[in-house]
Amino acid sequence: MSILIAILIGCLLGALIGINAPIISYTYSSYLAIAIIAALDSVFGGISSVVKGNFDLKIFISGFFGNAILSMLLTYLGQKLNVDIYLAAIIVFVGRMFTNLSIIRRYFLDKWTKKLEKKEENADGNK
Numbered sequence: 001m002s003i004l005i006a007i008l009i010g011c012l013l014g015a016l017i018g019i020n021a022p023i024i025s026y027t028y029s030s031y032l033a034i035a036i037i038a039a040l041d042s043v044f045g046g047i048s049s050v051v052k053g054n055f056d057l058k059i060f061i062s063g064f065f066g067n068a069i070l071s072m073l074l075t076y077l078g079q080k081l082n083v084d085i086y087l088a089a090i091i092v093f094v095g096r097m098f099t100n101l102s103i104i105r106r107y108f109l110d111k112w113t114k115k116l117e118k119k120e121e122n123a124d125g126n127k
Contacts, residue, residue, distance in 0.1 A: 003050050007043060030079075031072045034086050038067035041093040044100035051107040067093070 024032055042064040049055040071089045078085030 003055065004047060007047060011043070030086065031075050034071040034075050034089060035068040037090055037093045037097075038071040039064055041097050041100075042067055044097045044104070048100040048103045051104055 042060065045063065046055060046060045049060070071086065071093070074089050075086040
């Protein structure tokens with residue numbers, strides 16, 4: 001649970017810093033965008049791992065930076081070849097984000113449903 005709180009605090013800090021950050025030039029905006037998408041994919045994957053109970057910090061950190069660096073390199077290569085290779089990375093990362101989000105959503109829905117069922121059982125037992 002503390003990892004989830006740390007991730008949420010990090011996201012809030014990043015958002016607050018981002019609001020006050022200078023505007024990124026058009027030249028570097030595609031690199032930053034794909035790095036952010038890769039980092040978000042890693043964050044959702046980390047939350048999903050926490051929910052499943054198999055979180056490993058080494059895997060999270062290596063995936064966080066590895067995905068961001070690889071996606072920026074793909075963007076660079078694509079610009080040099082005049083081909084939008086970064087679109088493939090976006091499709092993969094966003095697809096994985098939705099998959100991880102569905103795992104997280106199911107976990108919390110199951111937890112919430114079990115809590116409601118337990119509350120109903122306790123209410124029926126007290127009658």
